[in-house]
Amino acid sequence: MVEYQEAHSISRLIGPPPGYMGNDEGGQLTEAVRQKPHSVVLFDEVENAHKNLWSLLLPMLDEGHLTDTKSVRVDFTNTIIIMTSNIGQQFILEGYREARQMAEGAVAPLAHFNKDKNSLEKFALAKAGAAAAAAAAANSQEAKDKKPSAAQAVSKKKNEQWNLGNSPKEVLAKMRQKVMQEVLGYFKPQVIGRMTKIVIFEPLTDSAMRGVLDLMFTHLTKELKKRGITLVVSDSAKGFILERAWSHKFGGRRMAKYIEKYVTAKIAPLILSAKLKRGHKAELKRAPNQPNQLNLIICEEDENGGCVPGTKHGRVLVVQAAKAAVADGEEEDPMI
Numbered sequence: 001m002v003e004y005q006e007a008h009s010i011s012r013l014i015g016p017p018p019g020y021m022g023n024d025e026g027g028q029l030t031e032a033v034r035q036k037p038h039s040v041v042l043f044d045e046v047e048n049a050h051k052n053l054w055s056l057l058l059p060m061l062d063e064g065h066l067t068d069t070k071s072v073r074v075d076f077t078n079t080i081i082i083m084t085s086n087i088g089q090q091f092i093l094e095g096y097r098e099a100r101q102m103a104e105g106a107v108a109p110l111a112h113f114n115k116d117k118n119s120l121e122k123f124a125l126a127k128a129g130a131a132a133a134a135a136a137a138a139n140s141q142e143a144k145d146k147k148p149s150a151a152q153a154v155s156k157k158k159n160e161q162w163n164l165g166n167s168p169k170e171v172l173a174k175m176r177q178k179v180m181q182e183v184l185g186y187f188k189p190q191v192i193g194r195m196t197k198i199v200i201f202e203p204l205t206d207s208a209m210r211g212v213l214d215l216m217f218t219h220l221t222k223e224l225k226k227r228g229i230t231l232v233v234s235d236s237a238k239g240f241i242l243e244r245a246w247s248h249k250f251g252g253r254r255m256a257k258y259i260e261k262y263v264t265a266k267i268a269p270l271i272l273s274a275k276l277k278r279g280h281k282a283e284l285k286r287a288p289n290q291p292n293q294l295n296l297i298i299c300e301e302d303e304n305g306g307c308v309p310g311t312k313h314g315r316v317l318v319v320q321a322a323k324a325a326v327a328d329g330e331e332e333d334p335m336i
Contacts, residue, residue: 004050013029014067015027042084058194061194088180091179095175203248227271232282232283239286245323292319296315299312
């Protein structure tokens with residue numbers, strides 16, 4: 001919806017006003033649905049559109065129809081309306097990360113017995129465990145008046161920020177509350193009231209990103225196939241790229257840039273110099289004894305899809321260490 005950031009651009013959905021160029025063509029939205037009434041209508045990243053969009057779309061969401069500038073009433077009752085947004089994505093990423101770590105035991109809530117209150121008191125994070133144990137053992141007034149340690153202060157601040165629960169389920173419930181606060185801050189109540197359901201999607205997993213990576217290589221594979229060259233991307237090569245390019249924050253576009261920079265741009269000179277040509281097979285593969293090295297193995301392809309004996313040779317495409325984990329409070333580098 002980036003095309004509809006300006007207030008005047010919203011009118012293109014139902015058509016330009018009478019007297020303006022293109023008025024006889026109808027609206028981009030209304031005309032498309034009029035011709036194909038049984039459609040799925042996707043509004044992608046709606047937060048990028050001007051807020052006048054919702055005043056225009058309220059009749060569609062409420063009564064199931066829109067009237068274009070030619071006074072033609074277009075029926076939307078047989079359509080499925082889907083709107084996507086990145087609103088609250090920072091809470092989604094952080095919430096699922098906390099829940100995943102808690103499920104794996106990396107972040108485990110602790111508790112200690114308070115003799116004065118005769119009850120268990122919970123601590124936010126396992127990293128404050130040492131300080132928690134010391135505080136539980138000290139039952140004197142002097143210990144109670146003592147200034148909290150740095151670990152306890154960090155734990156308290158993070159717990160107040162996220163209001164962590166006892167389980168990953170509670171963490172995700174708190175995350176949803178924060179996301180919904182962001183949603184309510186952007187959409188007017190009358191718009192939310194006309195939505196059937198709001199679904200929060202979890203971040204893509206590594207296995208899902210391997211599927212995305214396969215799709216990204218599809219175009220390059222097809223282009224090379226037109227030149228009579230077979231490209232094979234091994235699982236080890238996919239793992240190599242994911243370790244260096246995949247980012248929950250910046251998504252799949254970063255992987256696309258990595259492939260363009262370190263694979264496509266390295267293969268192109270080989271084709272121009274005829275070192276990679278029709279009848280060749282090229283396989284992307286991580287070096288067996290060099291985990292930080294990605295090779296391109298080239299050979300003449302036989303009729304069974306294998307390599308003709310004595311024709312195989314390799315070229316180094318990338319020598320690069322895996323992306324380091326980003327510590328809490330640090331910003332991830334958006335570039336590769």
